[in-house]
Amino acid sequence: MLSIIICEDDSKQLQRMEQVINNYIMIEELDAELVLATKDPDEVLTYVNASQGQTRLYLLDVDLKHELSGLTLAAEIRKVDDIGKIVFVTTHGELSYLTFTYKVEAMDYIIKSQPEEVERRVRECIDLAISRYLMDGDGKNSKFKVKLGDTIRSIPYEEIMFFESGISPHKVVLHTQSRQLEFYGSIRELEDKDECLYRCHKSFVVNVNNIKQINKVERIIEMVNGEEVLLSIRAMRKLKKID
Structure with missing residues (x-):
C-alpha cells in the first residue's frame, strides 16, 4: 500500500487536499491511504522515524511558517526514506531550482495558482507513485x-x-x-x-x-x-x- 503524507500550513488548503485525496482513493479504489495530514513538519518527521517499511508519497508546502521549510523538511525525510516520492505544492514557483540544491529528487513541483490544476496534478502524482510502487515489487522488500x-x-x-x-x-x-x-x-x-x-x-x-x-x-x-x-x-x- 502507498502511504500519503501532507504537510501544508494553510488550514483551508490542507482540508481541501485531504478531501481531494480521500475522495480519489475511495472512488478509484486505490491501494493507498492518507496516513497523515498536518501543518507541523516536526509531526511528519516523528511519524516517518516511527513507521519504517512504508512506501510513501509526500505532498509538502515549501513555505511552512516554521523553522523548517518544505525543502529542509524534504532533506530530513531523505535521511531516513531515500525511496519515498516527494512533491512540492506551493505558490513559490521561482524556488523550484532549490530542489536540486537540496538534492531531494522531487517527483513534481506544483504551483497553487489554479486549484483545479493542482487537484489534477496531485491525482497524477498519486497514480505515478502507485505505478512505481507496484513496479518495485508490489511493496515487497526488493x-x-x-x-x-x-x-x-x-x-x-x-x-x-x-x-x-x-x-x-x-x-x-x-x-x-x-x-x-x-x-x-x-x-x-x-x-x-x-x-x-x-x-x-x-x-x-x-x-x-x-x-x-x-x-x-x-x-x-x-x-x-x-x-x-x-x-x-x-x-x-x-x-x-x-x-
Whole structure:
C-alpha cells in the first residue's frame, strides 16, 4: 500500500487536499491511504522515524511558517526514506531550482495558482507513485536498506554480489556490481534478509542469483562481476545445484 503524507500550513488548503485525496482513493479504489495530514513538519518527521517499511508519497508546502521549510523538511525525510516520492505544492514557483540544491529528487513541483490544476496534478502524482510502487515489487522488500552515517540507502538485491566481514570489529562490507559500502552490522544477521542471500563461509554471505561459477576444487565462488568469494566445505554441499 502507498502511504500519503501532507504537510501544508494553510488550514483551508490542507482540508481541501485531504478531501481531494480521500475522495480519489475511495472512488478509484486505490491501494493507498492518507496516513497523515498536518501543518507541523516536526509531526511528519516523528511519524516517518516511527513507521519504517512504508512506501510513501509526500505532498509538502515549501513555505511552512516554521523553522523548517518544505525543502529542509524534504532533506530530513531523505535521511531516513531515500525511496519515498516527494512533491512540492506551493505558490513559490521561482524556488523550484532549490530542489536540486537540496538534492531531494522531487517527483513534481506544483504551483497553487489554479486549484483545479493542482487537484489534477496531485491525482497524477498519486497514480505515478502507485505505478512505481507496484513496479518495485508490489511493496515487497526488493531492496536492501543500509544506514550510512545519517542516511539510509536502498540497494536493489540484483545489484548485490556479496557481503564480507570488515577489518574493523562489527563492520560489514557490501560489494555491489561496481562499488563497496562499509556499514555496522554482522554477517550472521544478513542471511535472513532475503531468500537470495546464502552464508557460504563464516566471513561471507553471497547473492546466489549473481554467482557465475563455482570452483569446487579450490572452493571459490566467482561472481558475475569477476569478484571471488570463499566457500566452505559444508556450504558447498548446498550449492551444488547452482554450478
